[in-house]
Amino acid sequence: MLPEIGHFSLLISLVFSVCLAIFPLIGAQKKIVEFVALAKPLVYANFTLLSVAFFCLSWAFYHNDFSVTYVAMNSNSDLPWYYRLSAVWGAHEGSLLLWVWILSLWTAGVAFFSSSLDDDDVARVLAVMGFIAIGFLAFVIFTSNPFERTFPMFPIDGRDLNPLLQDVGLIIHPPMLYMGYVGFSVAFAFAVAALIGGKLDATWARWSRPWTLSAWGFLTAGITLGSWWAYYELGWGGWWFWDPVENASFMPWLAGTALIHSLAVTEKRGAFKSWTVLLAISAFSLSLLGTFLVRSGILVSVHAFASDPTRGLFILVYLLIVIGGALTLYAWRADKVVSTHRYKLFSREVLLFVNNVLLVAALVVVLLGTLLPLVHKEIGLGSISIGAPFFDSVSSIWFIPFIIALSIGPFVRWKQDRFSRIKTKLFVGAVPAAIVAITCYLMLQINTFFSLLGVVLATWLAALVVYELITSGKKNPLPLSHWGMSLGHLGFAALVIGIAITKVASVDKSVRISPGQSVTVNNYEFKFTAVEQFEGPNYSAYHALFDVSNGSDSFSLKAEKRYYKMHSNVMTEAGIDPGLWRDIYISLGEQLDGDAWAVTANVKPFVRWIWLGGVLMVLGSIMCILDKRYRKILSWRAQRQPSEAGPVESVSANKVIEQKVKFE
Missing domain, CATH: 2.40.128 (Lipocalin)
Structure with a gap:
């Protein structure tokens, strides 16, 4: 009976998602208050229904209900209870249900924490997320139903969970990864909603930023856990394959990293609006691309789900609709995305722009290196291999200017600065970098140029981060987000040191x-x-x-x-x-x-420094999210509607914004 309840919950949820995608959006555009008011109740109802569906499938696994086909194919009565529960997302159908449930969780979070947002803006954001839910609910219900029965005959016992997945790390790795993948749908929804409403301003960026940081933190945690699992489980001591499925998670991480930096500029200086919108679209689109690669059956990987090409075609069509629709809307609203902020060649804006260009360049290289062998084979030109040597060599070149810009950036002022003002500060990291380089050369026998350079630059970055924290902290108490940014940069430095040394000294x-x-x-x-x-x-x-x-x-x-x-x-x-x-x-x-x-x-x-770096970056994202500025964000209504808010409130809001920009 419970599987039928779960299936029925999915059907009702699909109906509610259609209503969520249509009525609140119409209400926001036509100023129909009753339609706008439907948004949050529909979101909470969807979350409840999908939670019921997820519970029903989990119950079937826990109690060995082998009359459910998905349970019979992915569980066994001898399987420990904790692996039976993690088997819920151990294959295609259940992992899709987890994907949709996490989407409903993020949507409910946006609805719950958006009380200070304008109702019309909330309605648009939730409507976009409802549209996203329609595609995946239809995918689950019509092509990947996890509640199908084996009646009239059903096995006495199941086929067991894939042994690769019978591991503690795999209990938490997929949920973390999916929280990151799906979390970028919030940044996507905010960007699309802002395009629809024509409100591409600092407040849009400020509201998007904590959600993007949350998604990026979860994705970083998921990738770190996956790397750790590959290291201890597969028996060869490697921590990264450059496998197509690994690249599928790395690409949205690169886009998300660029998006975080771009949002900072848009929020504080009103610049990079085009970058921010396109990166928000790209981050979620690449998450969908990863879903397509894993489930299409076009690649062979220890991470991929064995699935038929029909399902992959469904996701491909959906991916094209999402990307095509978002880019069409972007082109339609191009006049609203123009940034009027001006800055000189040597400024923090330029350094962040350089970082974004480098991140996107790395993303394009990984994308081409991942897809080219697949396309080459599909069009009948035979099999080609683009493996670790290619990606390693490209990464070695890419990280040098990236880490230099990352090191200098916090010392440079917004809008305009002089290199002569900061050049003395940059030499602070030279001494520890030189000591570490000599130590690595003599004790670890590291004599490869790029590896030694990586250690030197990463040490220089870490030393400058510490120096900047000490000097800035003496002038003013630093906000939690500043500590989080610094911790994230320290994590990246630890990651680079771990990779550079492990690669050549193992x-x-x-x-x-x-x-x-x-x-x-x-x-x-x-x-x-x-x-x-x-x-x-x-x-x-x-x-x-x-x-x-x-x-x-x-x-x-x-x-x-x-x-x-x-x-x-x-x-x-x-x-x-x-x-x-x-x-x-x-x-x-x-x-x-x-x-x-x-x-x-x-x-x-x-080698542990690789995962230490990942942990520090995740902790940095958490510290940024906990900053009080994101818990007490000014309402859009106060800033966008001064005539309704009153002149006193409007002036007060503007003063707070000016003070925040000066402080930053």
């Missing part, structure tokens, strides 16, 4: 080894002590035990090779001794003749 050795034998890797001795058999809830495993020492340090590691019964799949669980300065990593390969095994041992310096 040492690995693959050997044939039997219990009792040893292998030495980078002054660490790995002694293979024993192999034990173990029975898990739905798998059997071999545990390989190792004693590791380098004279001053000794510890034990356990690596696993798991054999899943239902899927007949083999999975590797690496043994890792983590540390801030190095990871000791060992993975168990195939069993060879006699009692010998193939084993790979790795020493990976600074």
Whole structure:
């Protein structure tokens, strides 16, 4: 009965989404108060209905209801209860339901926190999000229904969850990633609503900024978790593949990063309006593109859902409608997007513009490198491969001017400045950068130019961030958003240091080894002590035990090779001794003749700094969101309708804006 309730909830939600997309928008344009007033109740009703649908599917998984086809295909009675619940989004149909539910969550959040917005503006934003919901609800209901029954025959047990997904990291990684993907729909909705209403001003940017930061923070967390999972789960010690599906999440992250910086300029100086609108459209469009790549069946990846091309065609058509409609509206409202703000060649605006150009250039390169092999194959020209060497070389060139602009930017004034005023400050980071460079060259044997340059520039950036915080904090108390920005930049510096050192200083050795034998890797001795058999809830495993020492340090590691019964799949669980300065990593390969095994041992310096950087960037976004300026934003009504708000309120609002701009 519950699956039918879930399916019925989806149908009613589709009807409500159609109403949400039509009536509030008409009400806002025609000034029909009753239609505008429908927006929030429809949003809350949609959220309730989709929560019911999601609960019904979760209940079916928890109670092993194998009469539901999706449950039978992706669960098993031996599966632990927490993996049964995470199996809800473990394949195509359930992950789409999670996508739609998260969209309703974001929409409800916008409705709940928009009490100071003009009712017409709220109605337009919610109507756009209702339109987005229509496409995905139709996709779920008509092509990807998770509530289909197996009646009249249904299996006694299920086929089990994909072993790749039976991991704690995968319980939280997809929801985080989807929160980021779907979160950019809010920035998209604000941009489209502003185009419809013709209100592309500072208040639009100010309202969009915390929502964009939230989405970017979630997406950063999702990418970081995915990188961490790939590192410890797949058994080869890598943290990034440049896989098409990984690139699909990286591209909206690049667009979102550029959008955050562009919104800052639009909010504070009234410039970059065109950039901001186009980046808001691009960030969400690239999220939809990622959804298409994962579900279209046109690529093979450990991350992709096995899906038929018909479903991919549905998303492709929907993607074209969303992008085409938004860009058509942008062209129609082009006269409203013109920025009148003027600034000199050396100013913070120019440096942020340079950063945006570099981010978009990187985005275009990743987009072409990802799609070109797919297009090349689809048009019958054969298979080509664009892999890690290409992306690594391009990234090495791109990050140099990017990190320089990122380092200098906070010291440069808005509108106009002189390099002579800040040149002395920039040398502050030279000393620690030189010390770190010499240390890396002598102790870690890093002699690759781009890697050493990456460490130097990242250290220089970190030193300048700390110096800027100290000097600025002496003059005035710094707002929380300033601390968040600085923490985000420190996170990026840590990320660059981790990548640069790990890429060239990691040492690995693959050997044939039997219990009792040893292998030495980078002054660490790995002694293979024993192999034990173990029975898990739905798998059997071999545990390989190792004693590791380098004279001053000794510890034990356990690596696993798991054999899943239902899927007949083999999975590797690496043994890792983590540390801030190095990871000791060992993975168990195939069993060879006699009692010998193939084993790979790795020493990976600074690899944890990659995820430390991701964590710092997420914390930075949280600090920015918690800034009191975003909790007490002036209402659009007070600023856009001075005759109704009264002259006193209007003047007061303008003074606050002027003071905020001067402070920044």
